Amino acid sequence: MVLVLRMAVRAFWERGYDGVSVAQVCAEAGIAAPSLYAAFGDKNALFEKACALYTEHLDEVLERDLSAPTARQAVERLLRSSAEHFTAPGQPPGCLVTGEPRLTERRGRTRDMSRARLRRAAAEGELTSVAEADGVAAFIDTVLTGMAARAREGADRTQLLDAARHAARAWPA
Numbered sequence: 001m002v003l004v005l006r007m008a009v010r011a012f013w014e015r016g017y018d019g020v021s022v023a024q025v026c027a028e029a030g031i032a033a034p035s036l037y038a039a040f041g042d043k044n045a046l047f048e049k050a051c052a053l054y055t056e057h058l059d060e061v062l063e064r065d066l067s068a069p070t071a072r073q074a075v076e077r078l079l080r081s082s083a084e085h086f087t088a089p090g091q092p093p094g095c096l097v098t099g100e101p102r103l104t105e106r107r108g109r110t111r112d113m114s115r116a117r118l119r120r121a122a123a124e125g126e127l128t129s130v131a132e133a134d135g136v137a138a139f140i141d142t143v144l145t146g147m148a149a150r151a152r153e154g155a156d157r158t159q160l161l162d163a164a165r166h167a168a169r170a171w172p173a
Contacts, residue, residue: 004036010028013099017047017102061081078140080161082164084157087156111141132172
């Protein structure tokens with residue numbers, strides 16, 4: 001059933017929650033609706049499980065990126081890995097989390113983790129204040145959202161890595 005879940009991830013990522021029906025997932029996966037319902041529950045439960053599968057890897061990468069020795073390195077890693085993820089071969093462009101209105105809370109979790117890392121940088125003297133840390137966090141969140149949108153519009157990896165590089169240069173002096 002992991003294959004069915006992966007197919008559901010792709011369907012929700014490409015078409016959004018409202019653009020996917022259980023019948024479509026069943027047809028794409030080659031299973032009967034009762035089997036899907038028995039394995040995953042209703043459409044909402046399928047969506048939640050698909051999102052959990054999708055975000056499992058993202059959480060690992062986010063934690064790795066944010067664990068860099070300095071906040072500046074953490075931001076650089078986060079921007080680069082996001083550009084790579086948004087343009088990875090064999091998957092839809094952009095980001096399921098960024099593109100799906102139902103995942104506002106999940107986007108908030110990423111923002112909170114980034115903000116916490118940057119506030120730690122303020123406490124350690126790498127940034128001048130909590131206000132500056134919060135401003136950098138808001139900037140990074142905006143850049144990530146924009147990069148995901150640009151990927152969905154057709155921007156390639158080179159373009160997003162270039163944007164990530166320029167955004168990293170905006171680090172406070």
